[in-house]
Every structure is written in structure tokens, then in C-alpha cells.
Amino acid sequence: MEASRATPTPTATLRFTLLRHGQSTWNAQGRLQGSTDAACLTPKGIEQAKDAAARLRDTHFHAMVHSPLRRAADTAAIVWGERAGPKHALHDLRELDLHSWEGALKTEAAARDPGAYAAWKDRPAAFQLDGRRPVCDLWRRARSVWRALLDPGGALRGSLGPAQGAPSVLLVAHQGMNKALISTALGLEEDAFRSLPQANSAYTCLDIGLGQQPGIHSVTVVCLNQGPIHNILAGISTTTSGLLVLLARAADADEQERTAAAVAQALGLEGPSWQTPQASEDAADLPGSILSLAATDDGPTLVCLDAGGVEALLHACLGTRPEAVRWARQPGTLTVLQFEAKGDAMRPVVHCANCVLQG
Structure with a gap:
């Protein structure tokens, strides 16, 4: 249905x-x-x-x-x-x-x-x-x-x-x-x-x-796929390009930093290095600009953006229609995407979306 x-x-x-x-x-x-x-x-x-x-x-x-x-x-x-x-x-x-x-x-x-x-x-x-x-x-x-x-x-x-x-x-x-x-x-x-x-x-x-x-x-x-972060990330290669970890910007900066540090540890990274798009960036261009980071980076790309940007990116990746599907806008939540090369195309894999960090 x-x-x-x-x-x-x-x-x-x-x-x-x-x-x-x-x-x-x-x-x-x-x-x-x-x-x-x-x-x-x-x-x-x-x-x-x-x-x-x-x-x-x-x-x-x-x-x-x-x-x-x-x-x-x-x-x-x-x-x-x-x-x-x-x-x-x-x-x-x-x-x-x-x-x-x-x-x-x-x-x-x-x-x-x-x-x-x-x-x-x-x-x-x-x-x-x-x-x-x-x-x-x-x-x-x-x-x-x-x-x-x-x-x-x-x-x-x-x-x-x-x-x-x-x-x-x-x-x-x-x-x-x-x-x-x-x-x-x-x-x-x-x-x-x-x-x-x-x-x-x-x-x-x-x-x-x-x-x-x-x-x-x-x-x-x-x-989507809420569970302990180590279960969600199990089997994901963090050395290949195309792994994109999104943190929906939270009002509490300290909590945001703690979440960033926990995610970096789960990914085996030295420390968090979040890229934050400018607030003035055109919302219509946001998905393409962020996806270009995932396509060119050698390892995981960690991006902090507002919850509306996360929703726009999910719509762009999966082709869901905003008039019928809404991705809840929840500050401080995690969304993990991976892009697998399949011929000339990149297949998006949504490992989790709008998830609260657990374990």
C-alpha cells in the first residue's frame, strides 16, 4: 500500500x-x-x-x-x-x-x-x-x-x-x-x-x-533503524568514500559536542571534525553540495546542519515525495548515509535516520 x-x-x-x-x-x-x-x-x-x-x-x-x-x-x-x-x-x-x-x-x-x-x-x-x-x-x-x-x-x-x-x-x-x-x-x-x-x-x-x-x-x-550505534555501524566500511554522518543541529552546543565525540569514537576516528554548511546556503542546492562531499572524501564525512536540511537530503537521496512523506525534524539526532557505486550511478543506503545516540 x-x-x-x-x-x-x-x-x-x-x-x-x-x-x-x-x-x-x-x-x-x-x-x-x-x-x-x-x-x-x-x-x-x-x-x-x-x-x-x-x-x-x-x-x-x-x-x-x-x-x-x-x-x-x-x-x-x-x-x-x-x-x-x-x-x-x-x-x-x-x-x-x-x-x-x-x-x-x-x-x-x-x-x-x-x-x-x-x-x-x-x-x-x-x-x-x-x-x-x-x-x-x-x-x-x-x-x-x-x-x-x-x-x-x-x-x-x-x-x-x-x-x-x-x-x-x-x-x-x-x-x-x-x-x-x-x-x-x-x-x-x-x-x-x-x-x-x-x-x-x-x-x-x-x-x-x-x-x-x-x-x-x-x-x-x-x-529509521533506531538502535545502539555500534549495531547500526557494524559492517560499514569507514575507509571507503561515500559514508556521510549527519548530526541535526541541537540547541545545546555541549550536548552536540558530546554526540560528535561519541560518533567519532564509534567510527574509530581520531576526533570529530564536523563540517557545517553556511546558514545562507540555498536550500535547493544543499543536497547536491553535501553529497559532493561524500563522493570526494576518502573517509567518513561528518556534517552538522539543521533538521530541515537533513529532511531535504533524505528526500533527495530516496526520492520520497514531500507532499506524502515527512521525515521528522528532530534536533540532535543522527542520520547515517552511505553511497555505493553501482556502474555509473551511486546507490544511497540509509543506515539510520533521526536516531538518538544509544550505546
Whole structure:
């Protein structure tokens, strides 16, 4: 279900907190899980789930919906704790189907089907396996999940919370499924599959405004891939060009400096060296000027700018439409972007957005 082209005043707003499960045994082994249910949480994954529970301890949820697969269901149980309210396992929330690859090491799948594996990594919309298009199938399933959750008469809509106010729903699933849910809400197509990674036990908050007709009418991304900074940055090469760390300017200069120092430490840098664009710089030129820094710098580029500039940059990178999608403007938060060269183009990867520094 995609953001509508017109944006009428919402008749109701729901907040969805999309959480990825903790590390599983097959995550740790580098196996392709797909929608199999053979893996379970590792001890590290259990601790990650407990950490997520602590971070969300004070959040009130009206309901929880989760994938039936064990790694997600067990994470959901830990995070939900003793809360009251309806809980639903939804089959369509399972991870994407990887058919004959499921259970194989990633290296085995790459050696067995090099062409398909290359498409899986670089051209997800064109990726075919066993006569199916797994990422396209996942997008269709994500839209069906939104229909069940949001449409009048949807299978779960009536149990998610009061018709008025702002019901809050915890949704626990998988990296691929959560990426598809976020992308379809933002109006992004299947090629965005590699642009929005979701770390184990990290969560994304979306405020979704509903109109009188079925469908999503407006979306505010409150935070994207919120979690401990070392989890978010794990696996990101800090020596290659294209890594851009944005700090939304805070009113408290001391707090801003502390955040800068913590980020620099997490990146293994000697110390923070934030570049601050001039306030007089034309907002229309801001995304291009900042992206040029990321393209030419040999290491991470750390940029401090106002929250409106962060929002403009995210719109420019992902192609989200300001009339239907809003990136929340939150001073003092972090946004981490990376630009991967793919032929003549640069693919943006949003590792996190509007996130509060944690751990």
C-alpha cells in the first residue's frame, strides 16, 4: 500500500513500531534464512531482544502483530513482556521466500547461481529464482499486510486500537519484510530493497495518517533503524568514500559536542571534525553540495546542519515525495548515509535516520 498522490487531512493516525528480531543462529552462520523456521535466537539475539525491550519499556502499545516464525515470535514475546492488549501472528509477515536457497550459506548460493546472486545483490526487482521473483512477491505481500492493518474492514484493523486518538502498534518481523513495509509506505519500489537496512533488534517508527478511503494518505518517519550505534555501524566500511554522518543541529552546543565525540569514537576516528554548511546556503542546492562531499572524501564525512536540511537530503537521496512523506525534524539526532557505486550511478543506503545516540 503506497502513499497517496493527494494528501487529504487524516481522519486518524496510527504509529507503527517495526522491530527486527534479534540475531538468529542462521544470521550468525551467514545462512540465507528466507521463510524457513529452522533458526532460533542465539544467546546474543536474546540479549538484543532484552535490550530492545528496555529501550521500549516506557512505550505504550495498544496491540502487537508479529511474524509466526520462531525467531520473530520469541523476540516479540520478550519485548511485549507483561503488557495487556491483543496479540496476533500474521502469516504474511514472514520473511521473503528464497525457495531453493533457503539454508544455504551465502557463499554457496553465490557459487551455485552467480547470475541470480548478482541480481539479488544489485538488481532486486529483476532477481529471479526457481521461476519466481522473490523481492517482487515480498512487495505484494507487504501491501497486503498494510491492507489488513489499515483498510476499513481489514482483517486486523478493528483490533489495533481506538478509532480516535493515536493508536500505537508493535510490529515484529524480519529485515526483508520490514524493508518492504517501510518502502511501500513511503511509495518506493522494489529497487529500494538494498537502500534501507534494518539491524537486529533495531526499530523504525512510522506515523501513518489515514483518510476516509482505503490506503495510506500520509507518512511521517519518526526514526529509521533506531538502535545502539555500534549495531547500526557494524559492517560499514569507514575507509571507503561515500559514508556521510549527519548530526541535526541541537540547541545545546555541549550536548552536540558530546554526540560528535561519541560518533567519532564509534567510527574509530581520531576526533570529530564536523563540517557545517553556511546558514545562507540555498536550500535547493544543499543536497547536491553535501553529497559532493561524500563522493570526494576518502573517509567518513561528518556534517552538522539543521533538521530541515537533513529532511531535504533524505528526500533527495530516496526520492520520497514531500507532499506524502515527512521525515521528522528532530534536533540532535543522527542520520547515517552511505553511497555505493553501482556502474555509473551511486546507490544511497540509509543506515539510520533521526536516531538518538544509544550505546
